[in-house]
Amino acid sequence: MRKWGLYLISLTAIVVLAGCGGVSQKDLDQAQKRIDNLKTQGIPDSMLSMAKVYLAQAIISKDKGKAPEAKKAADELEKQLSEVEKYYKDHVSNLLPTIESLKSQIKSAREEFSALQAKKIDSMLNVVDSFVNIKFYLQANNTAKEIVSSIPQFREDQKKANEIMKKIPGEWVCTNHIKGTENKAINAIEKKIFTFDRKGSVKLVENKKGQSGPFLKEDYEYRSVGTWEVLGDTIYLFVNRFTAVRQNFERMHKEGTKLIWKKETHAPYDSAITDGSQDRNIIYADLLSDFVQTRKF
Numbered sequence: 001m002r003k004w005g006l007y008l009i010s011l012t013a014i015v016v017l018a019g020c021g022g023v024s025q026k027d028l029d030q031a032q033k034r035i036d037n038l039k040t041q042g043i044p045d046s047m048l049s050m051a052k053v054y055l056a057q058a059i060i061s062k063d064k065g066k067a068p069e070a071k072k073a074a075d076e077l078e079k080q081l082s083e084v085e086k087y088y089k090d091h092v093s094n095l096l097p098t099i100e101s102l103k104s105q106i107k108s109a110r111e112e113f114s115a116l117q118a119k120k121i122d123s124m125l126n127v128v129d130s131f132v133n134i135k136f137y138l139q140a141n142n143t144a145k146e147i148v149s150s151i152p153q154f155r156e157d158q159k160k161a162n163e164i165m166k167k168i169p170g171e172w173v174c175t176n177h178i179k180g181t182e183n184k185a186i187n188a189i190e191k192k193i194f195t196f197d198r199k200g201s202v203k204l205v206e207n208k209k210g211q212s213g214p215f216l217k218e219d220y221e222y223r224s225v226g227t228w229e230v231l232g233d234t235i236y237l238f239v240n241r242f243t244a245v246r247q248n249f250e251r252m253h254k255e256g257t258k259l260i261w262k263k264e265t266h267a268p269y270d271s272a273i274t275d276g277s278q279d280r281n282i283i284y285a286d287l288l289s290d291f292v293q294t295r296k297f
Contacts, residue, residue, distance in 0.1 A: 023058055023061075023062050023067070023070040023071055023074045025062075027074060028055065028058060028059055028062070028074075031051075031055055031058075031074075031077055031078075031081065032055065034081050034085070035048055035051055035052065035055070035081070038081075038084055038085065038088065040135075041088060041092070041093075041135060041136075041137075042092065042131070042134075042135065042136030042137060042138045042139050042140075043084060043087075043088060043092070043138065044138070044139075047084055047087070048084065050076075050080050051077055051080040051081050051084065054073045054074070054076045054077035054080060055073075055077050057069070057070075057073035058070050058073035058074045058077055061073055091138075092137050092138045093137070095137040095138065095140070095141045096132070096137060098141060099128065099132060099137065099140050099141050099144055102141070102144035102145060102147075102148055103125065103128065103144060105148055105151075106121065106125060106144065106147050106148060106151070107125075109121075109151045109154075110122075112155065112158065113154060113158050114158060114161065114229065114230075114231070115229065116229040116230070116231045116236060117154060117157065117158055117161075117231055120231070121147065121154070124143070124147050125147070127143055128140050128143050128144050128147070131143065157231060157232040160232055160233055161230040161231055161232060161233075164230050164233065164235075164284050165230050168196050168228070168230070168235065168284075168287075169196050169197060169198045169296065169297040170195075170196060170293050170294075170295045170296040170297045171193065171194070171195045171293070171294050171295040172193070172194045172195075172196070172287060172291040172292065172293050172294070173191070173192070173193050173194075173291060173292050173294050174191070174192040174194075174290050174291045174292075175189065175190070175191050175192075176189070176190040176191075177189055177190075178190060178210070178212050180214075183214055185211055185214075186211050186212065186213060186214065187210050187211055188208060188209060188210025188211055188212040188217075188218065189208070189209055189210055190206075190207070190208040190212075191205075191206070191207055191208070192204070192205070192206045192291070193205040193206075194287075194291065196228055196297075197297060198297055200227050200228060200229065201225070201226075201227055201228075202225070202226055202227060202228040202237055203223070203224070203225050204222075204223065204224040204225070204237070204239070205221070205222075205223050206221070206222045206223075206224075207220060207221035207222070207245075208220055214252070215251060215252040216249065216250070216251055216252075217249065217250035217251075217261070218248075218249055219246065219248040219249070220244070220245075220246055220247045220248065220249075221244075221245040221246050222242065222243065222244055222245065223242075223243040223245060224237075224239045224241065224242050224243070224278060225239070225240065225241045226238045226239040226240045226241065226273075226278075226279075227240070230284075233283055233284050233285065234281050234282070234283050234284070235281060235282050235283075235284060235287065236279070236280075236281045237279060237280050237281065237282070238276070238279050239273050239278035239279055239280070240272065240273050240274070241270070241271070241272055241273060242270075242271050242273050242278050243268075243269070243270045243271075244266070244268050244269050244270075245268055246268060247265070247266035247267075247268070248263070248264075248265050248266075249263070249264040249265075249266075250262065250263050250264070251264060
């Protein structure tokens with residue numbers, strides 16, 4: 001009888017040891033810290049996804065008392081983390097000289113481009129520097145490589161822009177006659193005059209007069225001044241002053257059984273623009289199709 005008791009005690013001890021051994025909460029907490037540390041060093045989630053899966057499996061198996069499964073998941077977790085940590089040591093932690101070399105290439109090429117293209121490159125370099133500042137060297141390197149690989153396209157865009165810039169200076173006029181097919185009362189003229197000079201200044205005059213819809217009559221004129229630049233096949237207009245010369249409108253309202261026109265007149269104003277709210281762009285092909293160049297400078 002005593003032998004059976006000793007046997008049962010020994011068997012119970014083995015079961016308890018099997019249930020508690022192998023994976024501790026401390027091990028799991030340490031693995032989570034290693035994952036978090038790799039993330040702060042810029043390792044992307046895609047490289048840590050399997051480690052996260054094995055960590056979750058180890059936690060679930062441990063909670064259910066399945067020691068063998070927990071141990072197996074923990075072993076795979078250790079393997080995954082070791083591989084990623086080795087990758088970081090071998091390929092990421094020493095990337096800074098490579099990043100600086102790529103930045104030098106970019107800055108050298110930057111001198112070939114117009115102010116607008118150079119500004120675009122500067123904004124991309126700022127992203128690289130932001131990654132470097134938080135030691136996300138992998139992302140910084142990848143971004144810098146993308147910029148370098150884009151330089152040939154930047155050159156093509158600049159070549160295209162240079163050709164277009166020769167053709168733009170002058171006065172361009174767009175006239176749009178709005179006429180109703182069923183409602184003959186709809187009859188308005190919309191006109192835009194864009195004047196580009198060779199020094200990079202632009203003047204925009206936009207007006208409309210007449211009944212432009214069944215319930216709206218318009219009589220307005222707006223004038224804008226600023227600068228223009230070309231990037232690729234697109235003309236960018238940077239407006240620094242906006243003037244409302246006149247703003248007179250009439251809207252149809254229903255009062256009882258009658259439809260009447262009510263006037264809405266807004267005071268003229270002249271305002272400096274500093275927030276880019278009036279900036280716009282136009283594709284060169286659209287300028288050619290919608291406008292007529294009435295004068296060349």
